[in-house]
Amino acid sequence: MSLLSIIKSKSLTTTKLHLQNAISLNLKRQFATKDNSKMFCYQCEQTQDGTGCNGLKGVCGKTSFVASLQDLLLNVTKKISTFTSMSRQLGTKNPEVDRFVLESLFSTVTNVNFDEVRFKEYLQKAESQLEKAEKDYREVCQSKGIQPKMPTFAKSFWKANPDLGSLIEEGKKFSILKRNRSKDLTGIEEMILYGIKGGAAYLEHAKVLGIEDEEAYSFMHDCLKKLTEELSLDELLKLAMDTGKWNFKVMELLDKANTQGYGDPVPTKVSISPVAGKCIVVSGHDLYDLELVLKQTENKNINVYTHGEMLPAHGYPKLKKYKHLVGNYGGAWQNQKKEFSAFPGSILMTTNCIVPPSDAYRHRVFTRSVVGFPGVQHILSDDLSPLINSALLNKGFLKDSPRKEILVGFGHKTVLGIADLIIDAVKSGAIKHFFLIGGCDGYELDRNYFTDFAKRVPKDCVILTLACGKYRFNKLDFGTIKHKGVEIPRLLDIGQCNDSYSAIKIAVALAEAFKTDVNGLPLSLILSWFEQKAVAVLLTLLSLGVKNIRIGPRLPAFLTPPVVKVLVDNFGIKPISSSPKKDLKELLKK
Structure with missing residues (x-):
C-alpha cells in the first residue's frame, strides 16, 4: 500500500494515525523557522492580546499551517458559491455543492478541525466542486442562450496534487493581512463571514436530521459571492443585518429538526454525579450522534454521559427514554483537559468545541463529522464499534458518587x-x-x-x-x-x-x-x-x-x-x- 493510499484510507488504523503525526511533524520542521509561516486570526474572542493570533500557533491550539489551509479553503469556497449563486439565479441547483460548502464553512469554525491532512482532503474536494460549479453555470447559460458572466478571480492551481507544504504556502496569499481593504471594511466583511460560518454550523446540524432549505442555501451562496466583491460600508452593514435574518430562519429550521426528531424538550432533572460502570461521554452539539451512541450501547452495560453543550439533550423525550443515559459529566468546553483526563472511559467529540487533547486521554478520544485532530481516531461511518470497544477496555467508574441534580428542558x-x-x-x-x-x-x-x-x-x-x-x-x-x-x-x-x-x-x-x-x-x-x-x-x-x-x-x-x-x-x-x-x-x- 502506498503512502498516499494509506492516508486516504477510511480505516481507523494506528498506521494512519502515526503517518498523520509524522507528516505534521515534518511540516513543523520544514516551516517553523520561516518568519512568513506566522498566522493571523481574530475570529474568536480569545485572540492573543485581544487583537489577533499572529504566531506559529493560535490561543486555541490551531497551528499556522492549519490557519493557512483554512484561509485557502475559505477562498475557494467563496469561488464555488460565486458560480453556484449565479446558477441558482438561473434555476439550476446542485445539492452536492450546497452540502460541500456547508461542511467546508463548518470545518473552519473555532475548535472544530486541527488536522492538516483532513484539510488537504477538503481542498482536493474543493477543486473538483469548483469545477462542477463552473460547469453547472456554463451549462445553464448555454441552455438559456445567455453569455456567461465569468468572475475575474484567478483559478486555483493545485491540479497536480501538490503536497501539504505547497498548499500552506498558497494559503498565505489569502491571509486577512493581505487584503487591500481598510481595517474597518475588512472587519465587517469578516463579521459577516463569521455569521455565515456560525449559521452554516446550525444548518449542518439540521441537515444531519433530514431538514434542508433551498432559500437558506441560496442566501449562503449569495452572501459568499458578495464577499468577493468590494461593497461599501452601507452595503456591508445591510448584508450583516440580512445575515442575521437568515440565521434566525436557520435556527428555526434546526429547532424544527430537533423537535421533529426527538420531541419538544420537557423539564428534566439531570444527575451530575457519576455512577459505577463502563462509560462513554459525548460532547459537542450533535443529537444525532448521541442517539447513535445510545442505540448501539443499549444492553452493553455502558453508561452514557453528556458533556458541555450536550447537556440539554436530557430534556428530549426520545433521548431521555434510554435508561443508560445516566447524567451530565463536567462543565464547559475549556475544562476538557482536566475533566477528560479524569474520565475513565471513551470520549466522542461530535461537532465544535474540541480542545487539543493531552497524552493522558488522546487514545480514548474519537471524532465525528467535521471534527478532527492529528493522532485522534476519526469515525466516518455510523458504526461506532471503535468507540464502544474502547469503552469496554477502559475501567469505568468504580463506584457511585453522591447524587446531585440540575434542571434542564425549558424550550x-x-x-x-x-x-x-x-x-x-x-x-x-x-x-x-x-x-x-x-x-x-x-x-x-x-x-x-x-x-x-x-x-x-x-x-x-x-x-x-x-x-x-x-x-x-x-x-x-x-x-x-x-x-x-x-x-x-x-x-x-x-x-x-x-x-x-x-x-x-x-x-x-x-x-x-x-x-x-x-x-x-x-x-x-x-x-x-x-x-x-x-x-x-x-x-x-x-x-x-x-x-x-x-x-x-x-x-x-x-x-x-x-x-x-x-x-x-x-x-x-x-x-x-x-x-x-x-x-x-x-x-x-x-
Missing part, C-alpha cells in the same frame, strides 16, 4: 405553555425582571463576572440561560418564585447555543402579550461570546432590532472603533464593566 414550548402565569406574575409584581445570561464560556478569569452577576440577581427576578456559559452558575440553587400556587424556577435553562431561537421566540411572544416590542420588556441581555455561532446569534438579535445588549468579556477584535461606534449609536451595544453590581443596578432601572 419555548414549555415556557410559553405557562405564558399566562408568567405574564400575570409580572403584572402582579411577583416577577420584576428577566435576565438572559448566556452564551459561550472561555478560559479568562474575568468570565467570573457572569457568575457574580447571576448570584446578585434579586430573588424576584428570573434568569434565562443557554449555551455553555451557563456552567458558570447552573449548579447553584436559585430557588423558585411562587405565584398562584405554582413554583416557577428562577433559573430556566433554554438549551444549547443552537436553541437561541427558543429564547427569541419566548421574548417576542411576551412582547406581543404586553403590546410592546422586545426592547419594551423588563428584559436585559447579558451575553458572553467566544466563537462564530455567537456572532451569528448577535447579528440575529441586531437584525430583529434588539437594543442595549451587554456583551463580554470583551468586544470582538475584528470590529474597529469606528464600526463599534456605529453599533453603539444604532443598537446601544455596550461591553460589560468590571462591576456586576454596577451593571445590575443600571439594568434594573429599565
Whole structure:
C-alpha cells in the first residue's frame, strides 16, 4: 500500500494515525523557522492580546499551517458559491455543492478541525466542486442562450496534487493581512463571514436530521459571492443585518429538526454525579450522534454521559427514554483537559468545541463529522464499534458518587405553555425582571463576572440561560418564585447555543402579550461570546432590532472603533464593566 493510499484510507488504523503525526511533524520542521509561516486570526474572542493570533500557533491550539489551509479553503469556497449563486439565479441547483460548502464553512469554525491532512482532503474536494460549479453555470447559460458572466478571480492551481507544504504556502496569499481593504471594511466583511460560518454550523446540524432549505442555501451562496466583491460600508452593514435574518430562519429550521426528531424538550432533572460502570461521554452539539451512541450501547452495560453543550439533550423525550443515559459529566468546553483526563472511559467529540487533547486521554478520544485532530481516531461511518470497544477496555467508574441534580428542558414550548402565569406574575409584581445570561464560556478569569452577576440577581427576578456559559452558575440553587400556587424556577435553562431561537421566540411572544416590542420588556441581555455561532446569534438579535445588549468579556477584535461606534449609536451595544453590581443596578432601572 502506498503512502498516499494509506492516508486516504477510511480505516481507523494506528498506521494512519502515526503517518498523520509524522507528516505534521515534518511540516513543523520544514516551516517553523520561516518568519512568513506566522498566522493571523481574530475570529474568536480569545485572540492573543485581544487583537489577533499572529504566531506559529493560535490561543486555541490551531497551528499556522492549519490557519493557512483554512484561509485557502475559505477562498475557494467563496469561488464555488460565486458560480453556484449565479446558477441558482438561473434555476439550476446542485445539492452536492450546497452540502460541500456547508461542511467546508463548518470545518473552519473555532475548535472544530486541527488536522492538516483532513484539510488537504477538503481542498482536493474543493477543486473538483469548483469545477462542477463552473460547469453547472456554463451549462445553464448555454441552455438559456445567455453569455456567461465569468468572475475575474484567478483559478486555483493545485491540479497536480501538490503536497501539504505547497498548499500552506498558497494559503498565505489569502491571509486577512493581505487584503487591500481598510481595517474597518475588512472587519465587517469578516463579521459577516463569521455569521455565515456560525449559521452554516446550525444548518449542518439540521441537515444531519433530514431538514434542508433551498432559500437558506441560496442566501449562503449569495452572501459568499458578495464577499468577493468590494461593497461599501452601507452595503456591508445591510448584508450583516440580512445575515442575521437568515440565521434566525436557520435556527428555526434546526429547532424544527430537533423537535421533529426527538420531541419538544420537557423539564428534566439531570444527575451530575457519576455512577459505577463502563462509560462513554459525548460532547459537542450533535443529537444525532448521541442517539447513535445510545442505540448501539443499549444492553452493553455502558453508561452514557453528556458533556458541555450536550447537556440539554436530557430534556428530549426520545433521548431521555434510554435508561443508560445516566447524567451530565463536567462543565464547559475549556475544562476538557482536566475533566477528560479524569474520565475513565471513551470520549466522542461530535461537532465544535474540541480542545487539543493531552497524552493522558488522546487514545480514548474519537471524532465525528467535521471534527478532527492529528493522532485522534476519526469515525466516518455510523458504526461506532471503535468507540464502544474502547469503552469496554477502559475501567469505568468504580463506584457511585453522591447524587446531585440540575434542571434542564425549558424550550419555548414549555415556557410559553405557562405564558399566562408568567405574564400575570409580572403584572402582579411577583416577577420584576428577566435576565438572559448566556452564551459561550472561555478560559479568562474575568468570565467570573457572569457568575457574580447571576448570584446578585434579586430573588424576584428570573434568569434565562443557554449555551455553555451557563456552567458558570447552573449548579447553584436559585430557588423558585411562587405565584398562584405554582413554583416557577428562577433559573430556566433554554438549551444549547443552537436553541437561541427558543429564547427569541419566548421574548417576542411576551412582547406581543404586553403590546410592546422586545426592547419594551423588563428584559436585559447579558451575553458572553467566544466563537462564530455567537456572532451569528448577535447579528440575529441586531437584525430583529434588539437594543442595549451587554456583551463580554470583551468586544470582538475584528470590529474597529469606528464600526463599534456605529453599533453603539444604532443598537446601544455596550461591553460589560468590571462591576456586576454596577451593571445590575443600571439594568434594573429599565
